[in-house]
Amino acid sequence: MLDILNVAQSGLKVSQTQVENVMNNLANENTPGYKKRVVNVEEMDHIDSRKTGRGVETQNVSRITDIYMYQNLITEESQLSSMDELNSMLGDIEAIFKETDISGMSADINRYFKSIENLRTSPQNEIYKNDLANSARVIVSNLKEMYAGIEEVETSTLLGIKENVTEVNNILKEIGNISEKLVKTTSNSPNDLLDKRDHLEKELAKFVDVEIFRGEHYQLKIAGVTAVRFDTNVHEIKLVEDYVPQKDVYARTQVSGNAIVTVTDADGNFESPIKEAFGATGLDNVAVAEVQEIEVSGIATKDSISFLGTTITTAIGDDAATVVANISVQNANIISAWNSEHPNQEIDSITYAGTQIEITYKEFEGDVPAIDNVDINGISFTGSVETTKGVRDSITYTLNNEHSVTVTLGEEILDDYGNPVDITGDGSVANNTVTKDNILQALIYQINNDRDIGGKIKAYNGNYQLTKNGNKILSNNLAHSNTTLANQYADKYLVIESQVPGEEGKFVGEVTISDSLATADPLKPEIHKEHISNNKKVSQDALDDVHLEIYDKEITLSSGALKPMIDNVKTDSGANIFNQYKEKLDQFSKTLSDLTDAYIENPDQSYIYGTDAVELSSEEDRKVSLNLFSGANVKSLRFNKDSLDRLTQDNLDYLATIQWKEDIKFDSSSEDEQSFSQFYQALRVDVADNKENVVFKQGAQAAVKESMENAYAKLTKVDNDEEMILLIKFQSAYSANAKMITVVDEMLQTLLGLKR
Structure with missing residues (x-):
């Protein structure tokens, strides 16, 4: 019972x-x-x-749960959070490019070209000039505002990343605390703690992709890297910001089999492509001579005069033409006597025509002082107009299509006070004249000491190396692993590095060589110009390397709100839409500056458009400079109002054709050709398409997540x-x-x- x-x-x-x-x-x-x-x-x-x-x-x-279904649910939750965040970011970008039928960049582009057409009808009309100036300024202002707007979204995104990383670490800490309680609990049903941990895991998945293992010991991974192990061992996620400066390295390449390789010399230094571009005979292959023109006038008052140190017999009353004829008789003696007294300023020839005397000095004699104006026994020698026959080889470096420096063979490099400088760093100023052996180092000196360029970039003669303490070892230091006594002060190869790290210090540099090629007349060479590109394999793009790490190991997220945020502040993520749109605006700005800076009109009334094309043309001597806009990107873009007063009817006719030009290459790496209006419209369409695609994917992902959540809720709720x-x-x-x-x-x- x-x-x-x-x-x-x-x-x-x-x-x-x-x-x-x-x-x-x-x-x-x-x-x-x-x-x-x-x-x-x-x-x-x-x-x-x-x-x-x-x-x-x-x-x-x-508890009623399903681990497999739960893991899939938080995975889909993480994917949806990623889509939501990306949609929000694209919404901010779309708002920057928003415009109406009568306002916005598209309308401003049309107004700019319309103002050119108006001024074309009356080039001196001040109202039309002011209209063109205003419309040009609006274009520059709009480009800068859009660019700044994207940068503001970038800044806001980076701030959001920092806040989210803090939240992720707080969640991880709470998960660790709960796991510790679970380990220590004596209850056989700690369901409240398990529910709390599940809830935190679901919250965590909104930020990052999460993988959970519930074996003998609890383990949580973020992006495949363990963040929580052995139940309570928590590794925080860390935000790393590394801003790498742009570095352009001009190193020669060659084809080796099916690959393109960078060429090095016996000492391990890259070979320079700049000097190689000067043709088979190198940098000093074309004669360059200075020419002085002298006008003779007056009537001889005595029976002799002196010309360049030689006595010339005349008769009283001889006119200038007769005196010149008498001088020509002594031509050989004059040249011989002069050259004997002036070994560094030797005369090659003297020609005589009427009352004109033309003195041509020997090639590479440098800058010969002008002959003083003198009156000798009634005969006056005046004018001394100096010109140059032949063109010395030269190298030009241009920064942001705005500022440039040029070094020329035979040029003497002086400081701001006119003193000779030490080009090579060997402690001597004796060899400050530019030669084929030091022309690169002369260019480097000029770049670093130019007021408009030197503060933004730094030029080096070959790559520097770093000590353990981070100090630079330059290539003229024997502590450099590629430096020997033989090459210590020699030209190596050009390296240009931004003084400002990261994307903020991004620049556009251009090296152009002017190579004088010999012809039958050594003083009338053919000029060959060529742009030398930096070596992409060994150069470094400006880089904002913003990434996440766990236990000093970089992680690559596949979902969660932090994924699109990191993708769009990390330069080389491969999915940075901010950079894509900034690059498009930069391309628009650079092309606008280039096409409105210079042109050449061909005999058939067609044109060679823009400075880049003109500089590579054999007809550069027919170049027409406008300088309406300058700059190589949005930040350096400027409208130069002073150029308006110099615009002629021919200039305006050229500028008017740009509106209808539909074969403009805005991106040198692409085959696409468009007009300015087409290019900008394509950019806006790209922005809208990206937003629409994300909205579609977001809707599909929301449906998947909702379906899975309903199934899981039916089981567990x-x-x-x-x-x-x-x-x-x-x-x-x-x-x-x-x-x-x-x-x-x-x-x-x-x-x-x-x-x-």
Whole structure:
């Protein structure tokens, strides 16, 4: 009889627990992260001779969940967060390019070209000039505002990354704390802690992609790298900002098999492509001579005069033409005597025509001082107009299509005070004249000491090396691994590095060589010009290297809100839409500056458009300079109002054709050709298409996530109807067990009555 009571009592306890569990489920129906509980019961072990069993007992209370479905759910949640963030960012970009039919960049481009057409009808009209100036300024202003707008979104995104990284680390810390409690708990049903941890994992997945392992020890990975291991060992996520300056290295390449390789010399230095571009005979292959023109006038008052140190016989009353004829008779003696006295300024020839005398000095004699104006015995020698025949080879470096420096063979390099300088760093100023052996170092000196260029970039003669302390070892230092006594002060190869690290210090540099090629007349060479490109393999683009690390290991996110944020502040992420749009604006600005800076009109009234094309043309001597805009990117773009007053009808005719020119290459690496209006419209379409594509993907991803969330919620969430059915069921079981105790009590009473 007592065994029956024990069985009934066990039934009462289990039913009570089940009823309590139902009430707890109903109470937590709306608790974030709560998963419904079930009471797991089992028959008590048979440990005696009873055949009918010992009753029932509660095994534990467990959560309803599905680990596989849960992992897929947080993965889809992470993907959706990534789409949401990207959509928000693209919305900010789209707002920057927003315009109406009558306002915005497209309308401003049309107004600019319309103002050119108006001025073309009346080139001296001040109203039309002011209209063109205003429309040009608006274009520059709009480009700068759009560029600055994108930069503001970048800045805001970087700030958001920092806030999100802090939030991620707080979540990881909380997960570690909960895991520690779970390890230490003595309860066999720590479901509240497990629910809290699940909820934190789901929150974490909104920021990063998460992978969870629930084996013997809890482990959580972010982007495949362990962030939590052995339950409680938490590694924080770290934001790393490394801003790398742009470095252009001008190193020669050659084809080796199917590959293009960078060429090095025996000492390990790259070979320079700049000197190589000067043709087979090198840098000093064309004669260059200075020419001085002298006008002779007056009437001889004596029977002799002196010319260049030689006495010339004349007759009193001889006119200037007769005197010149008498001088020509002594031509050989004059040249011989002069050259003997002036070995560094030797004359090659003297020609005579009427009252004109033309003196041509020997090639590479440098800058010959002008002959003084003199009056000798009634004869005046005046004018001394200096010109140059032949063209010395030269190298020009241009920064941002705005400022440039040129070094020329035979040029003497002086400081701001006119003093000779040490070009090579060997401590001597004796060799400050530019030669084929030091022309690169002369260019480097001029770049570094130019007021408009030197503060923005730094030029080096070959790559520097760094000590352990980060100090630079220049190539003229024997501590440099590629430097020997033989090459210590020699030209190596040109390296240009930005003084400002990261994207902010990005620049456009251009090296142009002017090579004088010999012809039948050594003083009338053919001029060959060529742009020398930097070696992309060994150069370094300006880089904002913003990335995340766990335990000093860089991680690459595949989803979560932080993924698009990192992608769009990291220069080389491969998915940086901010940089794509800034580059497009830079291309527009550079092309506008180039095409409105210079041109050549061909005999058939066609044109060679822009400075870049003109500089490479054999007809550069017919170049027409406009300088309407200058700059190589948005930040350096300028409108030069002073150029308006110099515009002629021919200039305006040229500028007007640019509006209809549809074969402009804005990107030298692309084959696409467009007009200015087409290029900008294509940019706006690209912005809108990107936004539309993300919105579509976002909608699809939201549907996938919602479907999976509904399926998971159906499994894990509290269902009121289901719980009420269970309540009735468990209440009935409780009542039945209570009834059993009453029955046993009545049976006992009957037995006791029989005994009495």
